[in-house]
Amino acid sequence: MKMRNHTIVNEFILLGIPETQGLETALFFLFSSIYLCTLLGNMLILTAIISFTQLHTPMYFFLGNLSIFGLGFSSTTAPKMLSYLSGQSRNISFQGCAAQLFFYHFLGCTECFLYTVMAYDRFVAVCFPLRYMVLMSHRVCSSLTTGTWLSGCVHAIILTSLTFQLPYCASNKVGYYFCEMPAVLPLACEDPSLAQRAGFTNVGLLSLICFFLILVSYTRIGISISKIHSTEGRQRAFSTCSAHITAIVCAYGPVTIIYLQPSPSPLLGAIVQILNNLVTPMLNPLIYSLRNKDVKSALSNLFPKRSLALGSK
Numbered sequence: 001m002k003m004r005n006h007t008i009v010n011e012f013i014l015l016g017i018p019e020t021q022g023l024e025t026a027l028f029f030l031f032s033s034i035y036l037c038t039l040l041g042n043m044l045i046l047t048a049i050i051s052f053t054q055l056h057t058p059m060y061f062f063l064g065n066l067s068i069f070g071l072g073f074s075s076t077t078a079p080k081m082l083s084y085l086s087g088q089s090r091n092i093s094f095q096g097c098a099a100q101l102f103f104y105h106f107l108g109c110t111e112c113f114l115y116t117v118m119a120y121d122r123f124v125a126v127c128f129p130l131r132y133m134v135l136m137s138h139r140v141c142s143s144l145t146t147g148t149w150l151s152g153c154v155h156a157i158i159l160t161s162l163t164f165q166l167p168y169c170a171s172n173k174v175g176y177y178f179c180e181m182p183a184v185l186p187l188a189c190e191d192p193s194l195a196q197r198a199g200f201t202n203v204g205l206l207s208l209i210c211f212f213l214i215l216v217s218y219t220r221i222g223i224s225i226s227k228i229h230s231t232e233g234r235q236r237a238f239s240t241c242s243a244h245i246t247a248i249v250c251a252y253g254p255v256t257i258i259y260l261q262p263s264p265s266p267l268l269g270a271i272v273q274i275l276n277n278l279v280t281p282m283l284n285p286l287i288y289s290l291r292n293k294d295v296k297s298a299l300s301n302l303f304p305k306r307s308l309a310l311g312s313k
Contacts, residue, residue: 011092012093013090014174014179016081028086031274035082038282041284046068058132062117073108098163122244159181159198166192168188177270225238
């Protein structure tokens with residue numbers, strides 16, 4: 001018995017979404033539909049931005065990066081979750097678990113930075129419209145985007161290293177639907193407090209810094225809009241920011257709600273995670289396409305020949 005308790009863990013078992021036993025089939029069809037919509041929507045936005053030269057501007061460059069994020073972030077957890085909801089094995093290898101945690105934090109951190117950079121882009125567009133193309137040149141946009149992805153990667157490497165340098169030699173049952181630090185660290189055979197503190201500090205501090213910078217950008221934008229005398233000018237300025245504000249509310253809203261709860265239930269926490277992992281990446285293409293004439297025009301022109309051929313029949 002003593003030998004068994006000290007056997008090195010080579011794989012983990014994902015116990016799934018808390019309090020949803022017996023709902024696997026319904027959840028499979030629900031989440032697979034959302035996942036397919038997420039993939040299709042982000043692919044369409046990315047294809048439109050690449051294909052049409054009128055969308056080769058800083059704002060759409062960042063939107064293209066956000067679409068890449070949506071494709072990657074939703075694919076970090078959804079395929080494995082859909083696999084075991086369909087009746088397949090709940091086992092995940094040690095390396096697979098580490099990869100899942102890495103990409104979750106890599107892309108999650110990159111999302112925070114992307115929203116912050118996009119807020120800065122809107123700040124320059126509204127507050128310095130005449131210098132916009134100079135301040136947001138191709139080189140500046142490329143440098144900002146490269147910085148967001150590299151920073152997310154460094155952040156994820158730190159958290160993944162701290163988590164999986166610990167020995168796992170007891171239970172291998174992860175009480176969640178994917179390998180997240182709070183679910184994996186309690187299974188370690190040594191004290192995980194350093195990794196827990198680092199995870200809380202890194203994730204919390206980065207989120208707060210990004211949110212603060214976004215708040216500062218939109219405070220300055222609000223002051224600039226208030227100085228515009230014409231109603232039409234105010235509406236035009238606000239319309240350049242409305243989609244981004246909506247996307248930020250969708251991204252930060254569920255997380256804020258869960259952290260305001262004194263003792264959130266495991267089910268509520270899982271719902272918030274699913275909103276972040278699946279629903280928000282699905283909503284981003286809708287938010288930016290429905291409120292943007294250029295994107296709608298590009299999307300409607302993606303398959304003109306096919307549309308004409310169907311119309312002639």
